[in-house]
Amino acid sequence: MRVLCLAPHCDDETLGCGGTLARYVLEGHEVTVAVVTGPGEGEHPVFPRAAWDTVRAEAKVAMDALGVRELWFDNQPAVLLADLPKHALNRSVQLLVERARPEVLFVPHPFDLHKDHREVFDAASVAWRPVHDVGRGIQEIYAYEVLSETGWNAAGVEPGFVPNVWVDVSTTLDKKLRALAAYRSQLRPFPDARSVEAAEHLARYRGAQMGMMAAEAFVLVRGRR
Numbered sequence: 001m002r003v004l005c006l007a008p009h010c011d012d013e014t015l016g017c018g019g020t021l022a023r024y025v026l027e028g029h030e031v032t033v034a035v036v037t038g039p040g041e042g043e044h045p046v047f048p049r050a051a052w053d054t055v056r057a058e059a060k061v062a063m064d065a066l067g068v069r070e071l072w073f074d075n076q077p078a079v080l081l082a083d084l085p086k087h088a089l090n091r092s093v094q095l096l097v098e099r100a101r102p103e104v105l106f107v108p109h110p111f112d113l114h115k116d117h118r119e120v121f122d123a124a125s126v127a128w129r130p131v132h133d134v135g136r137g138i139q140e141i142y143a144y145e146v147l148s149e150t151g152w153n154a155a156g157v158e159p160g161f162v163p164n165v166w167v168d169v170s171t172t173l174d175k176k177l178r179a180l181a182a183y184r185s186q187l188r189p190f191p192d193a194r195s196v197e198a199a200e201h202l203a204r205y206r207g208a209q210m211g212m213m214a215a216e217a218f219v220l221v222r223g224r225r
Contacts, residue, residue: 003031004102005144006093006124008116009078010035010059011183015199016144017106018066018176019169020216024104025067026172032070033063034096036120040077047078054185062179072096081119093123098134109143109161109219113152128222142218147202148193163217166206170213173203 003024007013013021013033024031035056039049056073063071076084076092097105107124108117121143130136142165145151150161169176180187180196190197200214207215 001029001103002101003029003104003106004097004100005031005033005106006096006108006120007033007035008081008108008114008120009037010055011062011180011186012108012117012146012149013106014062014066014176014179014183015146015194016108017142017167017216017218018062018179019172019203019214020106020167020218021068022066022172022175022179023167023169029104030070031068032072032100032102033059033068034072034074034100035059036074036076036093036096037078037081037116038073038075040075040080044077045080051185055183058183058185061182065179065182066175070100072099079116082115084119086123089119090123090126093120094127097124097127097138101134102138104140104142105138106142106144106218107221109145109150111153111158111160112146112149114146114149117146117149138222139224141221143221144216144218145202147198151193161217161219163206163219165218165220166210166212166215167218168207168210168212168214169203169216170207173200173214176203 110121203214206217
């Protein structure tokens with residue numbers, strides 16, 4: 001199968017579904033990670049351009065740890081996706097989906113705290129509509145959780161992350177944690193949520209929910225048989 005993970009930023013893919021992507025690789029499937037954001041055109045108002053040189057180099061090391069060969073970088077301006085014309089972001093994400101032609105698609109949860117995550121989900125929902133061959137070809141769509149974003153939405157005001165699919169990553173958790181450790185510029189010391197230790201604790205907890213040693217949890221958006 002062809003598997004595509006849409007990541008708003010470098011490291012979202014590893015935090016959200018790194019162990020699952022590594023499993024797909026081991027099973028012989030074609031796995032692609034597409035990072036939607038970058039510095040954009042011109043000077044970014046928040047981050048120096050050198051920051052992307054660092055994190056993109058880290059992403060390549062992380063993908064090596066997961067075994068993912070296809071890593072694509074788009075260049076929509078990070079933290080500014082909500083300010084873009086909707087049609088422009090929709091088109092950008094659609095082109096990524098058309099290029100990958102996935103049968104399995106991973107996307108961020110639509111109610112993450114980070115607006116970039118919400119915007120990528122919304123743009124992807126336009127691309128996966130079953131009104132064309134690419135959209136109809138997507139058999140499964142999963143929303144993943146990202147530590148420091150998914151759990152910090154406005155509880156009780158909007159829907160939280162309530163998983164209904166668990167993937168056993170007992171055999172690939174080490175790969176996920178090694179990949180995450182590659183993102184040195186993005187990590188903070190535990191007990192910060194964006195730490196290797198927190199990622200392992202979450203995987204152990206998600207596993208314990210289903211009697212597994214470790215798992216990643218998802219919300220099934222589409223399942224077709």
